[in-house]
Amino acid sequence: MLAFLLATIAVSASFEGGSVGRVEHVAPDYLKCAVKGQADQNNRNRQANWYYFRLDNLPASEVRIDFTDLVGEYNFRPGSHSVTRNSRPVYSYDNRTWKHFTDDQASWDEKEIQLTIRFKPERRTMWIAHTMPYTRRELDRLLKDVGGHPHLKRSVAGKTVHGREVPLLTITDPSVPESGKKVVWLMARQHAWETGTSFAADGAVRFLLSKDAEAAQLRRTTIFQVMPVFDMDGMAEGAVRFNVNGYDNNRNWDTVDPKLMPEIAGTRQTMLTWLDAGHRIDLFLAMHNTENTDYVEGPISRGGPAMKAMADDLVSRLRATTNFYDPRSPRDSMGRGTIDKGRMTVNQGLFSERKISAFLMELMVEKHPGLGRPRTAQDFSEFGAGLAKCLAAAAGSR
Numbered sequence: 001m002l003a004f005l006l007a008t009i010a011v012s013a014s015f016e017g018g019s020v021g022r023v024e025h026v027a028p029d030y031l032k033c034a035v036k037g038q039a040d041q042n043n044r045n046r047q048a049n050w051y052y053f054r055l056d057n058l059p060a061s062e063v064r065i066d067f068t069d070l071v072g073e074y075n076f077r078p079g080s081h082s083v084t085r086n087s088r089p090v091y092s093y094d095n096r097t098w099k100h101f102t103d104d105q106a107s108w109d110e111k112e113i114q115l116t117i118r119f120k121p122e123r124r125t126m127w128i129a130h131t132m133p134y135t136r137r138e139l140d141r142l143l144k145d146v147g148g149h150p151h152l153k154r155s156v157a158g159k160t161v162h163g164r165e166v167p168l169l170t171i172t173d174p175s176v177p178e179s180g181k182k183v184v185w186l187m188a189r190q191h192a193w194e195t196g197t198s199f200a201a202d203g204a205v206r207f208l209l210s211k212d213a214e215a216a217q218l219r220r221t222t223i224f225q226v227m228p229v230f231d232m233d234g235m236a237e238g239a240v241r242f243n244v245n246g247y248d249n250n251r252n253w254d255t256v257d258p259k260l261m262p263e264i265a266g267t268r269q270t271m272l273t274w275l276d277a278g279h280r281i282d283l284f285l286a287m288h289n290t291e292n293t294d295y296v297e298g299p300i301s302r303g304g305p306a307m308k309a310m311a312d313d314l315v316s317r318l319r320a321t322t323n324f325y326d327p328r329s330p331r332d333s334m335g336r337g338t339i340d341k342g343r344m345t346v347n348q349g350l351f352s353e354r355k356i357s358a359f360l361m362e363l364m365v366e367k368h369p370g371l372g373r374p375r376t377a378q379d380f381s382e383f384g385a386g387l388a389k390c391l392a393a394a395a396g397s398r
Contacts, residue, residue, distance in 0.1 A: 009063070010056040017135045019238030020053040021069055029059050034069035035083065038239055041246030041260075046072035049082035050193035050240045052129040054095075058121040065128070067115040083115055083130070084108075084291055086366040088374055090132050093123050098132040100374050131289070131365050132377045134189075134198035136236060139167070139229055142202050149209045150174070151219050157227055158266020161244045164232035166267060171208045171226065173219040182395040183279060185225040185271070186388075187286040187346065190249040191241045192234025194289035196363055196380045201228040201287070203384030214389065222392045225274075230263065250286065253349030255342040268349070275354055282395040283310065284358040285387075286346050292366045294324050297331035298359035299351040307357050314359070314394035322386035323379060324363075325370050333360060 008028060013020040021034030037048030048070050055063075067083060074080040085108035090098040107116045146152055157168040172181065188194075188201035205226055208215050218224075229235055233244050242248055247261040258265040275281065296315050300308050311330035318324035333348060347358035363383070368375055375383075 009058060011053055012056070013051075013053040013238065015054070016137070016236055017133050017238050018052050018054075020051055029061055030064045032066045032068055035067055036238075037069065037072055038242055039072075039246065040242050040248060043246075044073060044076060045241075045248075047074065047082055047193075047241045048072050049087075050130050050238065051089075052127070052133055052238060054125065054127050055121075056125050058124050058126065060121070062118055062120050064116060064118050067117075068112070070113050070115070081113055082291060084366070085110070085115070086292060087115055087130070088366070089115075089117060090129050091119075092127045092129075093125070095127045098129070098377060100376075130193065131195045132199065134195040134202070134229075134235070134377075138198070138202065139235075142205060142228065143167070146205060146209045152209055157270045158263055160231070160233040160263050161261075162233045162237075164236065166230060166232055166263060167228060168270065169205060169224075169226045169228070171205065171219060171224040172222065173216075176220045178223065178279070181221060181223050182282045182392060183223045183225070184388075184391045184395050185227075185281055185284040186391065187227045187230055187267075187284070189227075189229045189231055189235065190286060190346070191288065192231045192237075192239040193241065194287075196289045196365060196375060197287035198228055198235075199377045199380035200363070200384035200387060201226055203381030204388040205384075206381070207385035208388050218388065218392050222395070224388065224392075227267070230267070233263075250288070250345050251343050253346050254344035254352070268346075271350070272354070281350075281354075281356050281358075283314075283391055284347065284350055284356055285361055285391060286359075287361045287363065289365050290362040292364050294326040294329070294361075294363050295331055296326075296329045296359055296361050297333040298347060298357070299334040300330060300332045302334050303351065303355075303357065310357055310394055311359065314390055317390040317393055318387070321390065322383050323368065323370060323375070324383070325368060330359075 008025055011023045019036050021036040024032040035048040035051050037046050039046040070081040070083045088100040090100050092098045101117050105117050105119050151173050153170040155168045157166040159165055188197035231249050245260045252261055256265045298311055300311055315329045347360045350356040350358040
C-alpha cells in the first residue's frame with residue numbers, strides 16, 4: 001500500500017484559473033478526471049470545457065487520463081458537449097510554453113462521451129488545460145510591456161461581482177485631433193474559457209503600440225478601445241461561461257441588473273457614456289472561441305446596405321490577410337426572428353439601442369483546416385495583429 005501511495009500521481013488546481021472536477025485514481029498511471037463545468041443562475045446550460053490542472057509525481061512510463069462528465073446543455077438543448085472527439089488538450093512543463101497533444105495521443109469513446117489521452121511524461125511535473133491559459137500573469141506582462149507608451153491610456157470599463165476591474169485600453173495618437181478619426185471597439189474574453197481571444201487582443205495591442213510604420217499610421221487615423229479580458233473573475237477563478245452569479249456575459253445585454261451582472265452593466269454604461277459624450281463607434285467586435293469553425297456575424301438584415309458592405313469588407317480582408325477560415329461569413333445575427341428577452345448578445349444590444357455596426361466573431365480551437373493543426377498562442381497573437389488592421393480598414397468603409 002505504501003508503495004502505491006508513493007507512486008500515485010498528485011492532481012492540483014489550486015492556482016489562478018485552475019479547475020478540475022472529481023479525480024479517480026484507477027491505477028498509478030491511470031486517472032479519470034471529471035471536468036467541473038459551470039451552470040447558469042437557474043442551474044441550466046451547464047458547459048464543461050474548461051480544465052486546467054497540475055500533475056506531480058509523474059512516472060516515467062505511459063500515463064492515461066480520461067476526461068469525463070462532459071455532457072451538459074447549450075442554449076437549453078440538453079445533451080450537448082463542448083469537448084469533442086476532435087478536442088486536443090494542451091500541456092506544458094513550465095506553465096508558460098504550451099503544446100497540443102497529437103492525434104496519436106488522443107482517442108474518443110462515443111458511448112461514454114469521454115476523451116482519453118495517453119502520453120509518456122518527459123518530467124515529473126506538468127500542466128494540462130483545455131486551451132492555452134491566459135491568466136492575470138499574461139495580462140500583467142502585456143500591461144507592463146506597453147505601459148509607458150505615450151499613445152496608450154488605461155482606464156476601467158466596469159467591475160466584476162468580486163470587485164475586479166475590467167481593463168479598457170485606449171490606443172491612439174493624441175497629437176492628432178479626434179475629429180475625423182475612426183473608432184473601433186474590440187472586446188475579448190466574455191467567456192472565461194475562451195482564452196484564444198485574449199491572446200488575439202494581446203497581439204492586437206502589441207502591434208498597435210509597436211514601432212511598425214503601419215501601426216503608427218493606424219494610431220493617427222483610428223481610436224482603438226480594447227478590452228483584453230472581460231470576465232476577470234472567471235479568468236482568475238477557473239470559470240467557464242457565466243459570471244459568479246450564473247449570468248452569461250454575452251446573453252443578458254437587454255436585461256441588465258447592476259447587482260447580479262455588474263460586468264455587463266458597467267461596460268454597457270461605459271460605451272453609452274462614450275456615445276453620449278459625442279464620440280463615435282464606427283465598428284464594434286466581440287471575439288469568442290468555439291470548437292470547429294470561424295465566423296463573423298452581425299445584424300446585417302436590419303442594418304441595411306452599409307452594414308452589409310462593412311461586414312463583407314471585413315470578412316474579405318480577414319480571409320486575405322489572416323488565418324481566419326470560414327467560407328460562409330458574414331452571417332446574419334438578427335435574421336432568425338425575435339430574440340428572447342434576457343438573451344441578447346452585446347452586438348445585438350448595441351445595434352438595437354444605438355444602431356452601432358456591432359459584430360461577433362468566433363474562432364475555432366480544434367484543428368484549423370488551413371493550418372492543419374489547432375491554433376497556438378502565437379497563431380492567435382498574430383491573428384490579433386492582422387485583425388487590428390482589418391478592423392480599421394473596414395471601419396473606414398462605412
